[in-house]
Structures are given as C-alpha cells and as structure tokens.
Amino acid sequence: MSETFRIAIVGSGPSGLSAAAHAAAKGISHVLLEKTDHLSDTIYRYQKGKHVMATPAQLVLRSDCDFAAGKREAVLEQWNADARKAGVNVLYNAEAKAITGAKGDFSIALTNGDVIKAETIILAIGTQGNPNLMRCDGASLPHVQYSLDDPAAFIDEHIFVFGGGDAGIENALGLAADQAQANVVTLVNRSADFARAKEANVKALMQARDNGRITILAETTPSLIEAGWVTVDTPQGSARHKCDRIIARMGSSPPRKFVEAAGIAFTSDAPSAFPHLSATFETTTPGIYVIGALAGYPLIKHCMNQGHDVVEYIDGRTDLKPADEPILEAKLAGLPGRMSVSEWLEYLRSRVEILYGLSALQMREFLLDSDVRAFRAGETIFERNMIGSSLFGIAQGSVRVEIDPKNPSNTVPIGAGSIFGEVGLISGRRRGATIRAGEDCIVVEIPRTAALKLMAQVAEARETVNRITTERQILQIFKSGLAPSDLEEVLAGAQVMEVRPGQAIIKEGELGDDLYIIRSGSMIVEKAVGGKQVFMSYVPAGSYSGEMAMIDGGPRTATVKAAIRSQVVRLPADPFRKLLARKPDLDAKMRGDMAARRQVNAFVEDQKDSFDGVVDMYSSVASFLIDQGIGEATDVLLIDESLCVGCDNCEKACADSHEGLSRLNREAGKTYAKIHVPTSCRHCEHPYCMTDCPPNAIQRGPDGEVFISDACIGCGNCQRNCPYDVIQMDKPPPEKPGLLSWMLFGKGPGPGEPDKAWREKQPKPAVEKGKVAIKCDMCIGKAGGPACVRACPTGAAIRVSPEDFLSVALLDRGAN
Amino acid sequence: MARSATVSQRRRSSTHESFLRHKGFLFLKVAVFVCVAAVAAYFFQHARPRPGGGTPLGYFLGTVGAGLIVWLALLGVRKRAVSSGHYSLKAWVSAHVYLGLSLIVIATLHTGFQFGWNVHTLAYGLMLLVIASGAIGVWAYVALPARLSENRGETTRKQMLAQIQSLDELIHEAAQGFPRDTAAIVRISLEQTDIGGGFWRRLFEDYRDCANLRALREIEAAQRTAGAHEAKALGEVAVLMRRKGDALGLARRQMHITALLEAWLFVHVPATFALLAALTVHIVSVFAYW
Structure with a gap:
C-alpha cells in the first residue's frame, strides 16, 4: 500500500472507533487498524448479554457513534451500523507490530508483513488486548482461554477460572448459574481475599460457594497444565484436579514494550503507569496520540469523547471546549455575575475551603455532580427535620443557623468558605436546624455520593469536613448558646474512634470521666442489676454518653456499647468541665439530662424487686431486637404475635398498594417473646442496598424511606448487599380485576398477591418487562402511611423507630 | 429546592395497642354511652299504647340499628379495599366489636320486647346469632394468637x-x-x-x-x-x-x-347476609302493611 493516510488509528474500541468515525465524518483520510476480524474486541468478548453501563450519567456523549447503556449485543450492533454509515475505512486482521518514522511520515509495520503509512497516529489499543498470561508449563494448550463469550456454551465440564477480580468472578458465576449445565466450576485466586472485586460480586460468589455451586481455591497458583488436568499449588500443598477448560482472567496491562518502542515515555516505571500525555493527548513522540484506556480513562463515554476530540485537535482546532461545557454552562446560567465556566470553577475552588485541594480537571468533574445556587438574604436553604444528605459549601456571603426551633431569632452564623449540612452526610439523620441565607449568598450543594467521593480523593477535604463536623455536632448536641470559639480547647483533645459492634466505650464500675459523642451508628446502655445485664436505653447517633462520671466523678454507672459499627468522638473531661464552669446554661442543661437518666436508672432498680421478671423480659427483648439489626434501622415493622391472627392482611394490603407484589413476608423472620421481626425493610440509617446501585436508583424519600425508583436496571446488587434479605427480584403481575367485581362476580384472584397459576393464565403483554428489585418503600406518597399497619385488624402490626421503642420507660407495657 | 420545603405530615408511627384497647377503649366508652342513653330514653318515654317499633323512639332506635348493621357489614369491604388515605382497620374492628355489641341493647329496646313467630323476630334472632358468633370471634382473636405463635416458633x-x-x-x-x-x-x-x-x-x-x-x-x-x-x-x-x-x-x-380462628366466620358472615335479607323484608313489610 503506498497511500499515506492523514491519520492512522490503531485499535477499534470505543475510543478508536469514535476517532475513526469522526475523521470519516470530517472527510479526513484515515485508516482504522483492527487486529481481529470484528470491531471493538474488548466489548465483543464480554459475556453474552452483559449489561454495558453508560456512566457517568451527566457526561454528554460527543461522538459520531451512538452509545447508551444496554446489552452488549445492542451496543455492538449500534457501533457496527454507525461505522458503516460514517464510511469508516477499517482494515481488519491488521495487528500493528512496530511504529517507525516521525510526524508526517510514520510507518506502521503489521504482523502480516504489510506497512501502513500515516502522517499522524492515534493509539487506541486499550489494555484488554494484552491480558496477563498464564505462565506455567502447558499454558499454551488450546483449552486455556482468556475470555468467556457465552457461559451457556459449556456443558458438563470441569472448568477452572483463574483470577479473583470482577471478570473472573462474573465468569465463574455465569458458568455455575444454570445447574442444568452441570459444570464443575472452581475459582482460583492468588491472594486470600477478593479485595479488587466489587462487594456485590464477592457476596454472590460466597453465596454460590455456600450453595456448593463453586469451589474456591484461595492463595493458590497454577503449576502445570495438561490436557484434561491442572495442577495447582495450594497452602496445603500441590493438588492435581480434573480440568477440561481453563479461563484465565488475571487482569491486563498496557502493551508497554510496543508503545515504548515508538519512543513514547511513560509517567513512571510502575507496571500500572500510563504514557505521558499533553492536554491534547499527544505523547512525547510528536504526531502520536494516545486515547482511551491506555490513556487512563476506562469509561466508555470518556473514551468516545476523546476519540472525537483528538481528531479535532489533530485537525488543528485548539479552542475546543470539553464536552461537559454546555452542562456546566446551564448549571451556572441563573447565577449573578457574568462569569465563564472556567472563571466560575476557579472562583468556587479558591473560595470554598474543602475544594482547595482540587485540580482544574477534578473541579470540572466535581461540579458535574454538584449544584451552585444563589440565595437572597433571609431565604430558606433547608428546614429543620427535612430529610437531606447533601453538603453545602459557602462561596460567597453567609448563612444563619436557627439553633432553637422555638425561637427563630436565635441564630449562629456560618461564614464564606465554610460548609454546612454535614451532619446529614455522616449520620443520615434529618436536618437538625433550619438554615437561611444571612446575606445574599452563593452556595455549592454537593450530593452525598459526590461529597464522599471528594473526601475519599482529597485528603485536605476529608480533614476539613471531619474537623467542622465534630465541632458542629457538639454545638448541636449541647446547644445552650455555645459558639465555635467556646469549643476550641475541648476539640483540641478530641479523638475520633471507630467502634465495633458489641465493643464497649464505657464499662460499668471502671474509672474514667471522658465524654463520648455518638457520631454515627448507635449505642446501647446496659447495667448490671441483680447479677444480670439489664438493657437500659438506646442512644442514637447525635447524642452523648458518659456525662455522669464527668460531672459528678465516681466510677461509671453503666456500660455503653455499640449496637452496630459506630463512630464516636471522645472529649477529654478536664477542658469540658472548664467549659461547664464558664457556661452555666450548658451546665444546667446537662445536669437536667443527667437527672432524667438517673431517674430511669432508679426506676429500673425499683422494678427489680417488684417486677424482676418484667425487667428481665424487657431487657432480653431489647437485646433480641438489637441482634436483629434494629440498631441501624430508622423505621421497622414489628408484629406482636400475641395479637396476630395470621390473616396476612398486611401482606395483601402491601401487594394491593404496590402493583400486586408484597414486599413483606410476615411469617419469615425471628421471634422472641411474641415480638416478631418479619422479613421487611428497616430503612437502615446507612442502607447497605445503596452502596452499589449502578443507576443510583435507591434513594431516601421525604419521610426517611429508602425506596427504589423506576431507574432500576435489575442488576440485583442491592438484593445481594442487603443483610436482611428484604429485597426480591420480580416483575409485576398483570393487573387484576377490581375489588367489587371480585366480591360480586368472583372475577380475578381477589385481594393480595395473585398466585402463580392465575399469573400464568393471563395474556402475555406485548412488551415483556424484566425483573426489577422490589422492596418496602414505606408506602411513599400515600397520605395514610404504610398500608401494612393500616390494614392490620388487631393492632399486631406496628412500625416503630428504635429510639422510641427501645426505652426502658416503656417497661410498664409489659403489664398490658 | 428540589425537595419539598415542608416536612411531610404523614402518619408513620403506630401505637402498640390491641383492637380492644384502641385509643384507651374509645369505642367501648361510645358504646356504653349509646346504651345508657337508649335505656334512659326507653324508660323516660311515654309510649302509647306500649313501647315498640312504632313509637318515635322505636323508629329512631330502628333507624340507628339498621344503619349500624349495614355499616358493620361494610367492614368486609373496608378490610379488602386498600386505599391510600388515613384509616386504621384496627379502629374499624374496635368500633365493629363494641358498637356491634351495643346493638343488643338498641335492637332489643327497638322491639319493645314484642316477639313472635314472624319475620321481624327472625331478623332479631339472626342479629343475635351474628353477635354471638362475633363474640366467639373476639374470644378467638384474644386467646388463640399466642398459641398460633407458640406452635410455629419461627417455622413458616x-x-x-x-x-x-x-x-x-x-x-x-x-x-x-x-x-x-x-x-x-x-x-x-x-x-x-x-x-x-x-x-x-x-x-x-x-x-x-x-x-x-x-x-x-x-x-x-x-x-x-x-x-x-x-x-x-x-x-x-x-x-x-x-x-x-x-x-x-x-x-x-x-x-x-x-x-x-376462622370457624366463627363461617357462621358470622352467612348469618350477616341472612340478617341483611331479613332486615330488608322487615323494613319493607313494616312500611308496606302500615
């Protein structure tokens, strides 16, 4: 071939394909080199039917190829069609071997002996094309493969999957999913745990292991591969297993040798290092550009945008704005002061303390998730008791916190540069105070996930948030007209501690006078009465403990231990006592609280003689509930089995108010002393289900309810993450005839979840809906509140929040 | 703000009280008051020639009784119609029990103690049957749940x-x-x-x-x-x-x-329908043959 192309693109993945399509659209002479006989090999080799995600959702796609989240097949089909339509000049089976020459006259030697000439080169080869290979003897045998297309294609085989990352685990699960295939699947992991994999995947894997579907060999490496057999080194010694197929998913690394041979420098010698790039993706060899995963951007959307942008750069356009520019422009449009996007970014970055440590690029990504808003003096930013978990940073002006709900004029100011709303961020509880703009101000609102990401990435931000949070939480707990300056001395000695479930921070009888603030999680207070541990009270996040010994001295009067994993702040006693001496209001308030707690203690002591059994009973019921995870619940359904007649009207009502599917299983679950905890969502303070939801479909509603929105893609992560088994995957049944036509004419299955037989008899809808995650949403948006409770005929079903229910003051309830 | 600025006033928590104790025996108090008032009115009236369904008080008690019976029967609909508004089935059941029992007094006073082998007394008898079976139901609902729970433990x-x-x-x-x-x-x-x-x-x-x-x-x-x-x-x-x-x-x-737990319903519900039929005949015949 003698033609010299303007651009040669190596690799037809999302970035390379996008670059080629854009070059084609612009009429630039180009060639796309693909080493296989199809486009986008990495995605081509995804497991059949795998859901391809399109994150980050806010990022605009700027490419001549289309892309939306969906099945692997649909994505590939779309790209093939786009490439054809754009007139991309693809050369299949063209694997680049070496690059020589300089800008304007490069030669790319192919493994088949051809040479391609080009003025510029875009390397979009990614890292997946270079999987880490098996290195033991026999690794070149044909039954060793580095990808798994269709797990359903193998039947009745002994299969070994090597690699404890997501790819390995997903493959192993796929192979073992259908028992009818009768595969014997073993997953081999070099290390002891699965630290690199997603938590949900690890959970699913462990579940499969417990069900006997997958064998896991940890701390194990292969030593010999033979036809039909594999020998592995385990901690217990060498073992030879029957093995018909090996799937190696041990990660991939940049094809460094090939890239370096073209004169391109890497940022470091680390195996994970990427090539050194300019702002226009140009490498240290002028005329060679690197984009996509090899440039360090593994997300498909990023890759596709880079493909587009790099062609523009090569074509001589230097004023190209990033793809997210219009979104940011729109976000910032309504604000006072006519500033450009980059001016705004710099303005916010230099004014809000927690943003100081961000680079311009990080700032851009950060603002995509966040909002900038202007408030006029006196305008409400949020109100007390609202549910909200976002964090606010003040760029300009100041806000006033109404610390006394009864007296709105009693306020504390927070000035520019600082943050507010951080308590909800950490404890997940409602807003503790109303906040209004003190003067005209500009604030940036950061959603919880973005704030957590920020804190994880930027150490300065994390420290700032932690310091301010502790200070504010203490101010909020003690109120009594304290100002931040009053706390300086106390905070100097403050210590943040992580507490394991069951670990005691205060032990009865021990000496100690420090005060503890419960920052997240919850505590239970126990006291030895007549040789038994009696449950005294439940202390939720946002309260304090240990004040009696601090104020009055003497040994600790009760044991305080964590109900769930918690975070507490220990405040040294001496500076605090000094503070009390200076602030009589605070002193009086704390003595008041203490007297109330003393009364409870005395009450229990009293009851001990007359109602020993009652105290015992209360104490053991409370401990049982804590064991059932009530300590992290915000709202839980309990059933008093001394009243429950087993009519299942709660389940029926649940199904009838939720598209025919009940989200609660009355009978399942633990029972103690006639208090039954059914399998139903507790709306955890820090919901496990929220941790890994790809479309971010799990949210908190205005009443604190954790619910799943229509954005659910049915991936099942939440179901695997929930420790209480309250999420099910199902699809809504067909609509039933109305209640009256059932009552009068016997039409349909009647109230409650329709049975399978009836469901199957109904005509299939034209568009079959997939299974989605289903859980209790506390009947969000229904004025009457949760249907399960409303529909209980005897009063057996009750919904409670732990701090109201777990109080020794309810002891006399036992007499009912 | 994107979120609503006011805190929702939705009812979330629920009191831990059985249907019999609902709101501190509210409906028991109402029922007792109704009965006492009816008895007092009965003894203070000057019915000519004698007390019965045809006197002003008789009409009044009859109307109240018939209304109550229809309303009490509607519990069956209320139980199954899960609407989204404020209601508590427990409150309905509580009222159903106590007001249902008060019917014994209301209906008996309505009869003026005139009984005979006719459709009117049939309706009265059916009503007593419904109330008696309901009373057994109350006993079952109080006594049996504990046994149900003890028997199954945590087995579904x-x-x-x-x-x-x-x-x-x-x-x-x-x-x-x-x-x-x-x-x-x-x-x-x-x-x-x-x-x-x-x-x-x-x-x-x-x-x-x-x-x-x-x-x-x-x-x-x-x-x-x-x-x-x-x-x-x-x-x-x-x-x-x-x-x-x-x-x-x-x-x-x-x-x-x-x-x-269900047996009593096999009497209670059919008897209710029979009562509604007899009641209709009673009312129609009384007015038709006036």
Whole structure:
C-alpha cells in the first residue's frame, strides 16, 4: 500500500472507533487498524448479554457513534451500523507490530508483513488486548482461554477460572448459574481475599460457594497444565484436579514494550503507569496520540469523547471546549455575575475551603455532580427535620443557623468558605436546624455520593469536613448558646474512634470521666442489676454518653456499647468541665439530662424487686431486637404475635398498594417473646442496598424511606448487599380485576398477591418487562402511611423507630 | 429546592395497642354511652299504647340499628379495599366489636320486647346469632394468637410443607430395595397421607386414621417379625416416618388453630347476609302493611 493516510488509528474500541468515525465524518483520510476480524474486541468478548453501563450519567456523549447503556449485543450492533454509515475505512486482521518514522511520515509495520503509512497516529489499543498470561508449563494448550463469550456454551465440564477480580468472578458465576449445565466450576485466586472485586460480586460468589455451586481455591497458583488436568499449588500443598477448560482472567496491562518502542515515555516505571500525555493527548513522540484506556480513562463515554476530540485537535482546532461545557454552562446560567465556566470553577475552588485541594480537571468533574445556587438574604436553604444528605459549601456571603426551633431569632452564623449540612452526610439523620441565607449568598450543594467521593480523593477535604463536623455536632448536641470559639480547647483533645459492634466505650464500675459523642451508628446502655445485664436505653447517633462520671466523678454507672459499627468522638473531661464552669446554661442543661437518666436508672432498680421478671423480659427483648439489626434501622415493622391472627392482611394490603407484589413476608423472620421481626425493610440509617446501585436508583424519600425508583436496571446488587434479605427480584403481575367485581362476580384472584397459576393464565403483554428489585418503600406518597399497619385488624402490626421503642420507660407495657 | 420545603405530615408511627384497647377503649366508652342513653330514653318515654317499633323512639332506635348493621357489614369491604388515605382497620374492628355489641341493647329496646313467630323476630334472632358468633370471634382473636405463635416458633408454612416433602423423599430413598409387600406399606405413607384434609378434620384435629400413622404401625409390626438385616432397614424407615409424624403434627396443629380462628366466620358472615335479607323484608313489610 503506498497511500499515506492523514491519520492512522490503531485499535477499534470505543475510543478508536469514535476517532475513526469522526475523521470519516470530517472527510479526513484515515485508516482504522483492527487486529481481529470484528470491531471493538474488548466489548465483543464480554459475556453474552452483559449489561454495558453508560456512566457517568451527566457526561454528554460527543461522538459520531451512538452509545447508551444496554446489552452488549445492542451496543455492538449500534457501533457496527454507525461505522458503516460514517464510511469508516477499517482494515481488519491488521495487528500493528512496530511504529517507525516521525510526524508526517510514520510507518506502521503489521504482523502480516504489510506497512501502513500515516502522517499522524492515534493509539487506541486499550489494555484488554494484552491480558496477563498464564505462565506455567502447558499454558499454551488450546483449552486455556482468556475470555468467556457465552457461559451457556459449556456443558458438563470441569472448568477452572483463574483470577479473583470482577471478570473472573462474573465468569465463574455465569458458568455455575444454570445447574442444568452441570459444570464443575472452581475459582482460583492468588491472594486470600477478593479485595479488587466489587462487594456485590464477592457476596454472590460466597453465596454460590455456600450453595456448593463453586469451589474456591484461595492463595493458590497454577503449576502445570495438561490436557484434561491442572495442577495447582495450594497452602496445603500441590493438588492435581480434573480440568477440561481453563479461563484465565488475571487482569491486563498496557502493551508497554510496543508503545515504548515508538519512543513514547511513560509517567513512571510502575507496571500500572500510563504514557505521558499533553492536554491534547499527544505523547512525547510528536504526531502520536494516545486515547482511551491506555490513556487512563476506562469509561466508555470518556473514551468516545476523546476519540472525537483528538481528531479535532489533530485537525488543528485548539479552542475546543470539553464536552461537559454546555452542562456546566446551564448549571451556572441563573447565577449573578457574568462569569465563564472556567472563571466560575476557579472562583468556587479558591473560595470554598474543602475544594482547595482540587485540580482544574477534578473541579470540572466535581461540579458535574454538584449544584451552585444563589440565595437572597433571609431565604430558606433547608428546614429543620427535612430529610437531606447533601453538603453545602459557602462561596460567597453567609448563612444563619436557627439553633432553637422555638425561637427563630436565635441564630449562629456560618461564614464564606465554610460548609454546612454535614451532619446529614455522616449520620443520615434529618436536618437538625433550619438554615437561611444571612446575606445574599452563593452556595455549592454537593450530593452525598459526590461529597464522599471528594473526601475519599482529597485528603485536605476529608480533614476539613471531619474537623467542622465534630465541632458542629457538639454545638448541636449541647446547644445552650455555645459558639465555635467556646469549643476550641475541648476539640483540641478530641479523638475520633471507630467502634465495633458489641465493643464497649464505657464499662460499668471502671474509672474514667471522658465524654463520648455518638457520631454515627448507635449505642446501647446496659447495667448490671441483680447479677444480670439489664438493657437500659438506646442512644442514637447525635447524642452523648458518659456525662455522669464527668460531672459528678465516681466510677461509671453503666456500660455503653455499640449496637452496630459506630463512630464516636471522645472529649477529654478536664477542658469540658472548664467549659461547664464558664457556661452555666450548658451546665444546667446537662445536669437536667443527667437527672432524667438517673431517674430511669432508679426506676429500673425499683422494678427489680417488684417486677424482676418484667425487667428481665424487657431487657432480653431489647437485646433480641438489637441482634436483629434494629440498631441501624430508622423505621421497622414489628408484629406482636400475641395479637396476630395470621390473616396476612398486611401482606395483601402491601401487594394491593404496590402493583400486586408484597414486599413483606410476615411469617419469615425471628421471634422472641411474641415480638416478631418479619422479613421487611428497616430503612437502615446507612442502607447497605445503596452502596452499589449502578443507576443510583435507591434513594431516601421525604419521610426517611429508602425506596427504589423506576431507574432500576435489575442488576440485583442491592438484593445481594442487603443483610436482611428484604429485597426480591420480580416483575409485576398483570393487573387484576377490581375489588367489587371480585366480591360480586368472583372475577380475578381477589385481594393480595395473585398466585402463580392465575399469573400464568393471563395474556402475555406485548412488551415483556424484566425483573426489577422490589422492596418496602414505606408506602411513599400515600397520605395514610404504610398500608401494612393500616390494614392490620388487631393492632399486631406496628412500625416503630428504635429510639422510641427501645426505652426502658416503656417497661410498664409489659403489664398490658 | 428540589425537595419539598415542608416536612411531610404523614402518619408513620403506630401505637402498640390491641383492637380492644384502641385509643384507651374509645369505642367501648361510645358504646356504653349509646346504651345508657337508649335505656334512659326507653324508660323516660311515654309510649302509647306500649313501647315498640312504632313509637318515635322505636323508629329512631330502628333507624340507628339498621344503619349500624349495614355499616358493620361494610367492614368486609373496608378490610379488602386498600386505599391510600388515613384509616386504621384496627379502629374499624374496635368500633365493629363494641358498637356491634351495643346493638343488643338498641335492637332489643327497638322491639319493645314484642316477639313472635314472624319475620321481624327472625331478623332479631339472626342479629343475635351474628353477635354471638362475633363474640366467639373476639374470644378467638384474644386467646388463640399466642398459641398460633407458640406452635410455629419461627417455622413458616412453606417450611413446614417443605419439611414433610423432604422427609417423603428420604423415606422413598430408604425404602429402595424393599420387597413388594413392605414397599406397598411405605407407599401408603407416601401416597395417601393427607396433610390438612377438610375443614372439619382441621377444626377437630382428627387424624386418627392418618395414612402415615397406619403405615408406621405396619412397618413396626413387620419389624418385629423380620430378620436382623431387614429389621434394621425397616427401623430406618420407621424413624423417618416418626419424624414425618412430628412434622405433620406441627403443620396440622397450625391448621387446627387457624381453623379455630376462622370457624366463627363461617357462621358470622352467612348469618350477616341472612340478617341483611331479613332486615330488608322487615323494613319493607313494616312500611308496606302500615
């Protein structure tokens, strides 16, 4: 071939394909080199039917190829069609071997002996094309493969999957999913745990292991591969297993040798290092550009945008704005002061303390998730008791916190540069105070996930948030007209501690006078009465403990231990006592609280003689509930089995108010002393289900309810993450005839979840809906509140929040 | 703000009170007040020629009573219609019980103690039948839930049935290689065991002729006459059948208590419909033959 192309693109993945399509659209002479006989090999080799995600959702796609989240097949089909339509000049089976020459006259030697000439080169080869290979003897045998297309294609085989990352685990699960295939699947992991994999995947894997579907060999490496057999080194010694197929998913690394041979420098010698790039993706060899995963951007959307942008750069356009520019422009449009996007970014970055440590690029990504808003003096930013978990940073002006709900004029100011709303961020509880703009101000609102990401990435931000949070939480707990300056001395000695479930921070009888603030999680207070541990009270996040010994001295009067994993702040006693001496209001308030707690203690002591059994009973019921995870619940359904007649009207009502599917299983679950905890969502303070939801479909509603929105893609992560088994995957049944036509004419299955037989008899809808995650949403948006409770005929079903229910003051309830 | 600025006033928490104690016996107090007022009015009236349905008070009590009966019957609809507004079925049941009981006084005073072999007294009798069966229901709802809970512990109905099924599988496996006659006995347990049976069986928990029990007896008999090797195999099956007997016992007791909880409804509901019919005839005839 003698033609010299303007651009040669190596690799037809999302970035390379996008670059080629854009070059084609612009009429630039180009060639796309693909080493296989199809486009986008990495995605081509995804497991059949795998859901391809399109994150980050806010990022605009700027490419001549289309892309939306969906099945692997649909994505590939779309790209093939786009490439054809754009007139991309693809050369299949063209694997680049070496690059020589300089800008304007490069030669790319192919493994088949051809040479391609080009003025510029875009390397979009990614890292997946270079999987880490098996290195033991026999690794070149044909039954060793580095990808798994269709797990359903193998039947009745002994299969070994090597690699404890997501790819390995997903493959192993796929192979073992259908028992009818009768595969014997073993997953081999070099290390002891699965630290690199997603938590949900690890959970699913462990579940499969417990069900006997997958064998896991940890701390194990292969030593010999033979036809039909594999020998592995385990901690217990060498073992030879029957093995018909090996799937190696041990990660991939940049094809460094090939890239370096073209004169391109890497940022470091680390195996994970990427090539050194300019702002226009140009490498240290002028005329060679690197984009996509090899440039360090593994997300498909990023890759596709880079493909587009790099062609523009090569074509001589230097004023190209990033793809997210219009979104940011729109976000910032309504604000006072006519500033450009980059001016705004710099303005916010230099004014809000927690943003100081961000680079311009990080700032851009950060603002995509966040909002900038202007408030006029006196305008409400949020109100007390609202549910909200976002964090606010003040760029300009100041806000006033109404610390006394009864007296709105009693306020504390927070000035520019600082943050507010951080308590909800950490404890997940409602807003503790109303906040209004003190003067005209500009604030940036950061959603919880973005704030957590920020804190994880930027150490300065994390420290700032932690310091301010502790200070504010203490101010909020003690109120009594304290100002931040009053706390300086106390905070100097403050210590943040992580507490394991069951670990005691205060032990009865021990000496100690420090005060503890419960920052997240919850505590239970126990006291030895007549040789038994009696449950005294439940202390939720946002309260304090240990004040009696601090104020009055003497040994600790009760044991305080964590109900769930918690975070507490220990405040040294001496500076605090000094503070009390200076602030009589605070002193009086704390003595008041203490007297109330003393009364409870005395009450229990009293009851001990007359109602020993009652105290015992209360104490053991409370401990049982804590064991059932009530300590992290915000709202839980309990059933008093001394009243429950087993009519299942709660389940029926649940199904009838939720598209025919009940989200609660009355009978399942633990029972103690006639208090039954059914399998139903507790709306955890820090919901496990929220941790890994790809479309971010799990949210908190205005009443604190954790619910799943229509954005659910049915991936099942939440179901695997929930420790209480309250999420099910199902699809809504067909609509039933109305209640009256059932009552009068016997039409349909009647109230409650329709049975399978009836469901199957109904005509299939034209568009079959997939299974989605289903859980209790506390009947969000229904004025009457949760249907399960409303529909209980005897009063057996009750919904409670732990701090109201777990109080020794309810002891006399036992007499009912 | 994107979120609503006001905190929702939705009712979330619920009081831990049974339907009888609802709101500090609110409906008991209402019912007692209604009864006392009705009795007082009855004795203070000057009915000519004598008290009865035709006097002003009689009409009034009759209207109140008929209205109450219709409203009380609507509990069946309320229970099944899950609407989204504020309502508490517990409150409805509480009112249903106490106001239902107050009907005894209201309706009796309405009759003016005039009874006879006619449709009017039939309606009155049906009403008493409905109330009496309802009273049994109240007793059942108070006394039985604890037994229901104690019996099942933490086992669900599904698990009970699964347990029986898995024991069946084990019995089937253990009986492989049995000679034809003993295999036939095992098949009695596997194929003829009726877990629940009809309503009456469940109500009286009468399972003396349980197929599993019969099979077990025969296996035990065969065991006594069999040789050592065979007796061991039979013994294994017998152990499994005893376990199946226990599992059946648990499930049957659960169904028995559930049947007790439902039995009164088989009188209460049909009698209610009969009452509504008789009541209609009573009202129509009274006005037609005035």
